[in-house]
Amino acid sequence: MIERKINKEPKITLLGAGPGDPELLTLKGVKALQTADVVLYDALTNEALLTYAPKNAIKVYVGKRSGEHSYSQNSINKLMIDYALNYGHVVRLKGGDPFVFGRGYEELDYAASYSIPVSVIPGISSSIGVPGLQQIPVTHRGLSESFWVITGMTSSGEISEDIYQAANSKATVLILMGLKKLPQIVEIFKASGKHNLPAAVVQNGSSEDEKLVVGTVDSIYDIVKRERIEAPALLIFGKVVSLHPSFKSLIKKYAAIA
Numbered sequence: 429m430i431e432r433k434i435n436k437e438p439k440i441t442l443l444g445a446g447p448g449d450p451e452l453l454t455l456k457g458v459k460a461l462q463t464a465d466v467v468l469y470d471a472l473t474n475e476a477l478l479t480y481a482p483k484n485a486i487k488v489y490v491g492k493r494s495g496e497h498s499y500s501q502n503s504i505n506k507l508m509i510d511y512a513l514n515y516g517h518v519v520r521l522k523g524g525d526p527f528v529f530g531r532g533y534e535e536l537d538y539a540a541s542y543s544i545p546v547s548v549i550p551g552i553s554s555s556i557g558v559p560g561l562q563q564i565p566v567t568h569r570g571l572s573e574s575f576w577v578i579t580g581m582t583s584s585g586e587i588s589e590d591i592y593q594a595a596n597s598k599a600t601v602l603i604l605m606g607l608k609k610l611p612q613i614v615e616i617f618k619a620s621g622k623h624n625l626p627a628a629v630v631q632n633g634s635s636e637d638e639k640l641v642v643g644t645v646d647s648i649y650d651i652v653k654r655e656r657i658e659a660p661a662l663l664i665f666g667k668v669v670s671l672h673p674s675f676k677s678l679i680k681k682y683a684a685i686a
Contacts, residue, residue, distance in 0.1 A: 436515065436517065446523075447553070465485055467485060473522065561633065562630060564671060567668070580613065581608070601666055623644065624644050626665075627669060628648075629664070
């Protein structure tokens with residue numbers, strides 16, 4: 429157990445940090461950090477946000493990123509409770525939105541088992557925010573009436589079955605944590621006759637090292653390899669990608685070659 433330092437009522441705030449740009453944090457999120465005794469933060473959160481917390485607040489990096497050492501979810505749950513009981517206000521700072529593939533409800537439920545009050549402050553999910561920052565609407569009259577937000581990989585490491593259904597729809601398809609599965613995902617769209625469907629991949633959306641590539645289902649994997657796109661990346665499939673200026677230039681280029 430963590431040694432008790434002060435006598436404060438325990439409470440936990442699940443705070444969404446947004447997609448990367450620290451200025452996209454909500455005002456309510458800033459206020460929560462300003463009253464934090466402890467901040468537990470993930471790999472996909474911008475460390476600049478920690479400056480909002482008091483200087484004497486404890487800041488603990490808990491990882492949670494593919495390919496690097498990180499705490500297990502069970503360990504994070506226990507840390508969160510220990511710090512709350514022994515220090516007071518714990519802000520659990522999570523990339524994007526806590527409830528969009530952020531396992532936020534698991535942490536809320538665990539805290540509830542200890543009767544510790546939990547507040548939730550939503551964050552801008554990269555699934556919607558990153559396309560918007562790139563001027564790609566997830567819905568647009570005449571092009572897309574809905575959108576799917578899907579994980580690229582299930583907890584067992586397999587491709588989500590929902591991708592097969594989404595590929596057969598007319599909706600915009602937004603895939604998180606799917607870069608490693610891009611070859612298989614592309615084949616799913618091809619099998620649905622979507623060879624020429626516009627596609628985009630955004631690396632590190634909203635961050636200083638953001639990188640965007642656009643193409644079609646047929647070409648996007650080769651473009652990603654050529655441009656050395658790396659995780660974290662958002663995959664976007666849908667007619668709305670055709671609205672991006674880069675895609676319009678791509679069409680003109682191919683038209684000139686033809």
